[in-house]
Amino acid sequence: GSRSFVPAIVVGTGYGAAVSALRLAEAGVSTLMLEMGQLWNQAGPDGKVFCKMTNPDRRSTWFRTRTEAPLGSFLWLDVVNRDIESYAGVLDKVRFREMSVYVGRGVGGGSLVNGGMAVTPLRSYFEEVLPRVDAGQMYDRYFPRANAMLKVNSIPADFFESTDYYQFARVSRTAAGRAGIGTSFVPNVYDFGHMQREAAGTVPKSALDSEVIYGNNGGKNSLDKTYLAAALGTGKVTIQTLSRVTSIRRESDGSYVLSVERSDPFGAVLERTEIGCRSLFLGAGSLGTTELLLRARETGALPDLSARLGTGWGTNGNIMTARANHLWDPTGSRQSSIPTLAIDDRANPTHPVYAEIAPMPAGLETWVSLYLAITKNPERGSFTYDKATDRLGLDWTRDQNTPAVDAARSLFDRINRANTTIYRYDLFGDTRNFADDFCYHPLGGCVLGEATDLYGRVSGYRNLYVTDGSLVPGSVGVNPFVTITALAERNIERVIAEDLPDEVRRTTP
Numbered sequence: 200g201s202r203s204f205v206p207a208i209v210v211g212t213g214y215g216a217a218v219s220a221l222r223l224a225e226a227g228v229s230t231l232m233l234e235m236g237q238l239w240n241q242a243g244p245d246g247k248v249f250c251k252m253t254n255p256d257r258r259s260t261w262f263r264t265r266t267e268a269p270l271g272s273f274l275w276l277d278v279v280n281r282d283i284e285s286y287a288g289v290l291d292k293v294r295f296r297e298m299s300v301y302v303g304r305g306v307g308g309g310s311l312v313n314g315g316m317a318v319t320p321l322r323s324y325f326e327e328v329l330p331r332v333d334a335g336q337m338y339d340r341y342f343p344r345a346n347a348m349l350k351v352n353s354i355p356a357d358f359f360e361s362t363d364y365y366q367f368a369r370v371s372r373t374a375a376g377r378a379g380i381g382t383s384f385v386p387n388v389y390d391f392g393h394m395q396r397e398a399a400g401t402v403p404k405s406a407l408d409s410e411v412i413y414g415n416n417g418g419k420n421s422l423d424k425t426y427l428a429a430a431l432g433t434g435k436v437t438i439q440t441l442s443r444v445t446s447i448r449r450e451s452d453g454s455y456v457l458s459v460e461r462s463d464p465f466g467a468v469l470e471r472t473e474i475g476c477r478s479l480f481l482g483a484g485s486l487g488t489t490e491l492l493l494r495a496r497e498t499g500a501l502p503d504l505s506a507r508l509g510t511g512w513g514t515n516g517n518i519m520t521a522r523a524n525h526l527w528d529p530t531g532s533r534q535s536s537i538p539t540l541a542i543d544d545r546a547n548p549t550h551p552v553y554a555e556i557a558p559m560p561a562g563l564e565t566w567v568s569l570y571l572a573i574t575k576n577p578e579r580g581s582f583t584y585d586k587a588t589d590r591l592g593l594d595w596t597r598d599q600n601t602p603a604v605d606a607a608r609s610l611f612d613r614i615n616r617a618n619t620t621i622y623r624y625d626l627f628g629d630t631r632n633f634a635d636d637f638c639y640h641p642l643g644g645c646v647l648g649e650a651t652d653l654y655g656r657v658s659g660y661r662n663l664y665v666t667d668g669s670l671v672p673g674s675v676g677v678n679p680f681v682t683i684t685a686l687a688e689r690n691i692e693r694v695i696a697e698d699l700p701d702e703v704r705r706t707t708p
């Protein structure tokens with residue numbers, strides 16, 4: 200037929216995808232990126248591209264009729280969520296039986312919705328998780344490259360200490376200090392110069408007006424402003440939006456054919472097409488990439504994929520919890536949406552925890568200290584694919600999160616004891632103190648060196664690569680996108696040097 204053909208396709212536009220597309224384009228390879236979400240560059244009726252966390256509309260959520268904010272309740276009241284029109288919004292909550300996973304949808308993937316925390320893992324932790332990756336090279340070359348490209352910066356200490364917007368973090372630092380536990384600043388891709396201008400009133404407020412999880416209208420250097428802008432700037436990259444890859448097969452000449460479903464932002468399918476390519480890079484995230492490959496294996500389209508595919512999945516030990524402060528310790532009615540400080544107990548020999556002090560941007564005093572704790576949970580889940588229903592499943596049980604809850608509890612019990620404070624019971628839907636049924640940091644499914652070789656080349660097939668968070672075996676001990684980016688930089692450098700013939704580089708669009 201008259202199916203179109205391109206030298207390289209990258210599926211997704213998140214971290215791994217964006218790195219791969221930029222470096223391929225720089226090497227001269229014409230590259231097509233396929234993204235199921237929208238390009239977020241048009242202002243809505245309110246003059247803003249993204250809606251606020253505290254007043255969400257259809258832009259907030261991926262095809263639901265009600266928003267699904269992670270902190271749905273306050274005093275058990277569902278005060279945050281709103282009924283909305285079903286639409287290709289920016290944040291998705293993917294529900295599996297005993298675990299829900301939040302992911303970003305749109306050009307930039309998770310970078311559109313995330314908190315921007317850009318943390319390089321402790322080298323010792325990295326070496327434990329990925330022992331066969333040369334850590335010397337990672338820390339000398341690829342982590343610095345990722346940090347520079349992502350525009351990672353840190354909050355100036357004088358601004359942090361003096362602004363009302365970080366009172367909530369200073370209160371938590373004092374509470375941790377009473378228990379003898381230290382804190383450290385958390386680097387971020389949010390431009391702190393911009394944040395200071397927000398505080399001064401010279402630019403519209405974004406982080407200082409509760410913008411995060413549904414997108415930021417200013418200050419955040421999401422991928423569309425960094426890697427993807429650079430990729431498009433080469434003139435060799437095209438991004439096709441609202442285009443979901445539904446399946447992958449291989450032709451007898453070794454090329455790949457993708458089935459692509461193009462929709463309008465209300466979900467109506469406009470067309471189904473097929474696009475061929477020589478080299479295929481999967482950057483659809485832990486869930487998306489694993490699903491595409493499992494489907495290909497189970498339907499017989501790519502039968503030689505590894506039996507390890509789908510395994511090694513983890514939540515990066517994510518647990519949220521909250522403490523109630525005394526009335527004389529207010530956390531402030533004005534809170535920046537961008538976390539900048541962590542209670543850092545990573546050196547703890549039994550329960551290492553990195554607990555980010557998160558805002559509770561309610562616009563009123565709540566006396567709540569909220570935390571996203573990243574713990575070390577050795578439990579792993581596996582993805583399953585059911586051919587009859589065409590559904591991705593996740594074998595992960597609630598009790599597999601017990602080690603993570605225990606670790607978080609061990610830290611916050613100490614802090615509560617030292618401060619004679621208690622946990623909040625009202626924030627996570629029922630009377631739980633620990634939110635252990637959702638995560639922000641899905642990792643694994645196509646683990647490096649297991650379902651792929653040590654550079655993300657998919658086992659069993661040539662010219663097929665995994666570039667994203669599915670390579671990381673379930674845990675990195677800190678927020679993952681810097682690691683995903685640095686690994687993608689490392690892998691694509693090798694692939695370009697070894698796998699791409701000169702003809703591919705010379706192909707013009």
Ligand code: FDA
Binds near residue numbers: 305308318482681
């Ligand atoms: P990523 O998920 O970014 O991108 C995948 C893309 O592929 C998406 O755009 C998706 O729409 C698209 N896609 C999927 N399937 C497809 C298909 N079949 N066809 C076409 N397109 C498809 N991390 C961190 O380091 N610091 C932080 O502060 C935070 N905070 C945070 C908050 C929230 C609310 C969330 C949800 C997540 C975070 N994270 C985070 C996690 C971080 O965002 C995440 O680890 C990365 O975005 C993962 O990058 P990937 O490259 O793996 O894929």
